[in-house]
Amino acid sequence: MGALKGRDLLSLADLNADEVQELLDLAIQMKTGQIAPECRKVLGLLFYKASTRTRVSFSVAMYQLGGQVIDLNPNVTQVGRGEPLADTARVLDRYVDIMAIRTFDQADLEMFAQYAHIPVINALSDLEHPCQILADLLTIQECFGSLESLTVTYLGDGNNVAHSLMLGCALTGMHLNVATPSDFQPQAAVVAQARALAGDRSEVGLTDDPVAAVKGAHVIYTDVWASMGQEDSAESRIPLFQPYQVNAELMQYAAPGAIVLHCLPAHRGEEITDEVMEGPQSRIWDQAENRMHAQKALLYSLL
Known part of the structure; x- marks a missing residue:
């Protein structure tokens, strides 16, 4: 190093x-x-x-x-x-x-x-939030043995975590689906940067359809719907983001053996349910340790 x-x-x-x-x-x-x-x-x-x-x-x-x-x-x-x-x-x-x-x-x-x-x-x-994504990549590698060719789905706000996750997936050859409401997509410049880094090794896709994004994914990732500094808009965002909640119904579309990640802190019952967060597919506490x-x-x- x-x-x-x-x-x-x-x-x-x-x-x-x-x-x-x-x-x-x-x-x-x-x-x-x-x-x-x-x-x-x-x-x-x-x-x-x-x-x-x-x-x-x-x-x-x-x-x-x-x-x-x-x-x-x-x-x-x-x-x-x-x-x-x-x-x-x-x-x-x-x-x-x-x-x-x-x-x-x-x-x-x-x-x-x-x-x-x-x-x-x-x-x-x-x-x-690059340090968060290093821990996420470490957690995914521990679970699957390798990163190449896995599919990650990010659901929620196209925020700083989404930005670094796009870059991290592009660098490691993982496919990434980012599912957000149309007005909350990641910054276009970061999307272009990630796609340039990915080249022909992997894909960085954007959609407003959470079900389509989750289908066949190995990793389901979410974050709070309103980041620090956005507290004033938190309540108004809930109805817009509700379809992107990580819950048992949505998880049925993921690949067998899929894992769930959340960078924390979590607003339980909003972006993720208690059932999923505490369920067998959750690797959230390993992720935090990492x-x-x-x-x-x-x-x-x-x-």
Whole structure:
């Protein structure tokens, strides 16, 4: 993984297909105890949005590597009082070894990476959530043994998770069906980017028909219908998204042995039912655990 040393991960497309696979293989080796590398460095967390899984999994991963974590809460640091991000980046670059940033605007990540020489990781922006998808790919590989030629169906809002999932499936040769209401499709530029990455290895399809999207799929994936910052529109979205709920009836159209994923937190009874979430096809808790293993491999490789 020497090729990743010192690099940023602002988008999943910052990786190529071989690098994604090497990260997944390294994560499995770490998870199973085949290797236990150490990395006595300092990770800085700068999170402008609430977080449970990302914050805790990054912290535990870094501690398990033998490193330390500093939580740079914007509410108690000068960045929260209006210090220019470029100034913050140049200072933190001299204090910590790597940064994970959760923010709204992708441009903030790009600016930080421009002014800091240390690796910068996108821990979620409104555009992408690449670390989530690394964990998802790891979970799918564990379940099926390989990623190539599998079909994934994503149901719901064409949000940051959908964007990174498109890129991840394209890089690993998986077919992806994205089923959303017509006014909530993923950004056209990201769709074009994913299709270019996929080439003739796999397909990235868009539809507003949830049943057609689920037919024959090996992985059924959903997320909340209103992401952080969209709470005001959450109630009005429910009737529009109701046909895209992952429930027992819809799961009947999936391939035998299909699994269910959700990046969490879940609004049970909205985008997914309790029956499915707690059912035998759910791999949601494995998926959540794999955030830590995938991010440990990522941290080690970038450092």
